[in-house]
Amino acid sequence: METIPHRIDGVADFDPEGRTAPVYDPATGARTSHVALADGATVDAAVSAASQAFEDWSTTSISRRTKLLFSFRNLVEDHVDDLARVITSQHGKTLDDARGEVARGIENIEFACGIGEHLKGAFSHQVSNGVDVHTIRQPLGVVAGITPFNFPAMVPLWMLPNAIATGNTFVLKPSERDPGAAMLLAELFAEAGFPNGVLNVVHGDKEAVDGLLTHPDVRAVSFVGSTPVARYVHATATAHGKRVQALGGAKNHMVVLPDADVDLAADAAVSAGFGSAGERCMAISVVVAVGSVGDALVEAISERVARIRVGPGTEPGVEMGPLVTEDHRNRVAGYVAAGAEAGAEVVVDGRDLLDQAGFFLGPTLLDRVTPDMTVYTDEIFGPVLSVVRVDSYPAAMALLEANPYANGTAIFTRDGGAARRFQDEVPVGMVGVNVPIPVPVGSHSFGGWKDSLFGDTHMYGPEGIRFYTRAKAITTRWPDPADSSVDLGFPRNA
Numbered sequence: 001m002e003t004i005p006h007r008i009d010g011v012a013d014f015d016p017e018g019r020t021a022p023v024y025d026p027a028t029g030a031r032t033s034h035v036a037l038a039d040g041a042t043v044d045a046a047v048s049a050a051s052q053a054f055e056d057w058s059t060t061s062i063s064r065r066t067k068l069l070f071s072f073r074n075l076v077e078d079h080v081d082d083l084a085r086v087i088t089s090q091h092g093k094t095l096d097d098a099r100g101e102v103a104r105g106i107e108n109i110e111f112a113c114g115i116g117e118h119l120k121g122a123f124s125h126q127v128s129n130g131v132d133v134h135t136i137r138q139p140l141g142v143v144a145g146i147t148p149f150n151f152p153a154m155v156p157l158w159m160l161p162n163a164i165a166t167g168n169t170f171v172l173k174p175s176e177r178d179p180g181a182a183m184l185l186a187e188l189f190a191e192a193g194f195p196n197g198v199l200n201v202v203h204g205d206k207e208a209v210d211g212l213l214t215h216p217d218v219r220a221v222s223f224v225g226s227t228p229v230a231r232y233v234h235a236t237a238t239a240h241g242k243r244v245q246a247l248g249g250a251k252n253h254m255v256v257l258p259d260a261d262v263d264l265a266a267d268a269a270v271s272a273g274f275g276s277a278g279e280r281c282m283a284i285s286v287v288v289a290v291g292s293v294g295d296a297l298v299e300a301i302s303e304r305v306a307r308i309r310v311g312p313g314t315e316p317g318v319e320m321g322p323l324v325t326e327d328h329r330n331r332v333a334g335y336v337a338a339g340a341e342a343g344a345e346v347v348v349d350g351r352d353l354l355d356q357a358g359f360f361l362g363p364t365l366l367d368r369v370t371p372d373m374t375v376y377t378d379e380i381f382g383p384v385l386s387v388v389r390v391d392s393y394p395a396a397m398a399l400l401e402a403n404p405y406a407n408g409t410a411i412f413t414r415d416g417g418a419a420r421r422f423q424d425e426v427p428v429g430m431v432g433v434n435v436p437i438p439v440p441v442g443s444h445s446f447g448g449w450k451d452s453l454f455g456d457t458h459m460y461g462p463e464g465i466r467f468y469t470r471a472k473a474i475t476t477r478w479p480d481p482a483d484s485s486v487d488l489g490f491p492r493n494a
Contacts, residue, residue, distance in 0.1 A: 004035040009049035010196030026092030026322040026359045027312035038204035043211030046200040050142040050169035053197030058167040072192035073109040090178035092321040094313040105157030107442035112161035128493035137469035139167030140219040144212040149175035150279040162464040234454035246454040249379040250407035257413040258291040265412040266300035272436035273385040274363045322359040329359040332382030339375035407448030
């Protein structure tokens with residue numbers, strides 16, 4: 001069976017006697033390949049290759065970097081279908097959903113192609129007599145990205161285009177559950193003409209992650225995953241002197257006010273709740289039905305859920321595929337059982353699909369969920385949509401304020417005043433108004449608040465540029481030697 005290797009300094013590399021992990025096709029449950037798992041020596045080799053490449057890459061002209069990024073962007077565009085097939089075969093999402101993921105990744109490459117504009121510094125002339133001041137932004141060195149299984153192409157493309165455009169070199173540690181997309185991206189990156197060592201890919205588990213978090217030559221770490229791991233990544237890497245942005249978990253609430261268009265809200269809840277089998281950090285997992293809208297909304301959602309076609313992501317017409325692994329599928333099914341036992345009403349039960357081949361769980365709708373149930377408190381990361389009923393807008397806001405997660409949220413209403421009040425008051429990092437998945441475009445930045453983000457900067461966009469660079473202020477004076485004298489006083493501008 002094929003072993004998926006690391007890619008270090010442009011060369012496929014793995015120890016035939018080393019550890020591996022299985023890679024499955026979630027639609028059939030069949031093991032399709034193995035992936036090599038890096039040990040400390042492998043991580044050292046990848047970081048060393050990136051360190052050596054940094055010497056030349058950091059001084060490569062912006063025009064050259066931009067040209068290579070454009071070439072990479074075009075190659076990814078040409079291979080969208082290839083990337084989608086790899087994603088579907090290892091993650092399980094539908095081909096159309098996988099194509100959409102790649103398209104959003106391309107958007108971030110395009111943002112990085114404007115690096116000449118994004119790296120402009122500031123200049124102040126004659127701040128004092130004969131003195132000018134200007135600022136520049138310089139790369140950090142070797143940076144690392146640790147990415148999740150649910151977006152095996154898009155999330156790496158949140159990180160590496162900006163990091164590399166700004167002059168850093170990169171070590172990518174993708175999820176070992178679906179590593180194929182990262183390897184194809186690395187091949188296209190090399191085909192675009194980037195020098196060896198600028199991008200390196202190592203696969204692995206905690207051993208590889210810890211190797212990157214503690215390596216003295218890694219200057220910064222970007223991470224996307226669950227909150228417990230994000231907290232660990234942030235604490236460990238900062239303790240070793242690194243800059244960190246670690247995006248954690250989510251429990252995204254969609255508030256539906258009584259005046260909302262029920263059909264529009266139901267369409268949005270189903271689309272955002274069950275796309276990619278709910279394995280999205282921006283999925284809607286809780287619908288907050290305010291006042292009298294509850295009964296009509298639940299009925300409209302249940303009608304739509306019953307029509308969702310579930311099956312292998314490669315089959316035409318399929319809208320939702322399997323979950324990524326059998327263990328994860330069983331864990332999600334356990335939450336449904338726990339919710340029912342705690343008193344939630346199972347309106348649509350997706351557990352009917354548990355006996356078929358593959359890692360399938362059908363879309364599930366739970367009504368009358370309360371905040372003390374585990375189906376509400378925990379990040380389930382699966383096709384389970386919970387409806388919580390509240391009496392008023394203040395009660396809905398109290399619910400969101402009390403929740404430890406604050407990644408994304410949405411409100412559905414026809415009332416502009418209520419929407420404006422919500423966007424200003426809600427303590428959540430990304431907000432949608434009649435938009436259920438408020439993922440910012442590539443020219444803005446992505447990130448939540450509270451336990452959904454550890455670190456000071458959001459990901460990609462302008463904050464991505466700032467994260468992967470550091471500022472340097474330069475003060476310049478060209479005096480006449482005759483003007484020179486000894487002065488021990490604090491410098492003053494004159």
